[in-house]
Amino acid sequence: AQTVTQSQPEMSVQEAETVTLSCTYDTSESDYYLFWYKQPPSRQMILVIRQEAYKQQNATENRFSVNFQKAAKSFSLKISDSQLGDAAMYFCAHASTNFGNEKLTFGTGTRLTIIP
């Protein structure tokens, strides 16, 4: 079974600065997906970024980028130029590549506070 660990329950960052959220995972699979989801106070789960394990290049979406270290089973999220709207819970998640049958395993989340 897969496990996902987020060791930082809470993080804070000054507005406009950069912050990195950590995530490690455990899996015996060689091919899989990794995700970061954002959950603002509205509780809506919003996909931030995804990474396919077979891709060596780190995914980037505007101010969000990941550092994917497959051998170390590490998948950190970097948020650049932090904005007040980035304040939320961030969840790291793993999914097997079982096409059409994908099941997500989530970490326990990191609460990110943005300091004006």
Add this chain to the structure above:
Amino acid sequence: NAGVTQTPKFQVLKTGQSMTLQCAQDMNHNSMYWYRQDPGMGLRLIYYSASEGTTDKGEVPNGYNVSRLNKREFSLRLESAAPSQTSVYFCASLRTSGSLETQYFGPGTRLLVL
């Protein structure tokens, strides 16, 4: 597109009561999922449905039943609610684009069992 919709948004039940949480998606996705989120935890999978007419257990299925009524709708039923089922429930559907798969979530249903 409305995406994934869930009803109700909030519900209070007494122990032993039953209810059904409704979920619908208008994106023509095959796979749908039910998760629960408890304080301080990530989402945990209750049940999923890879296609119309099929359902499978996830990590925490005890106390729940599901029905995949058609391709659009996937309902979650609590036959006899217990306080341990107080949680926020999320429905999701799976978008497949070539080799890429991504789950999209509904807004959640907050359930309080007294």
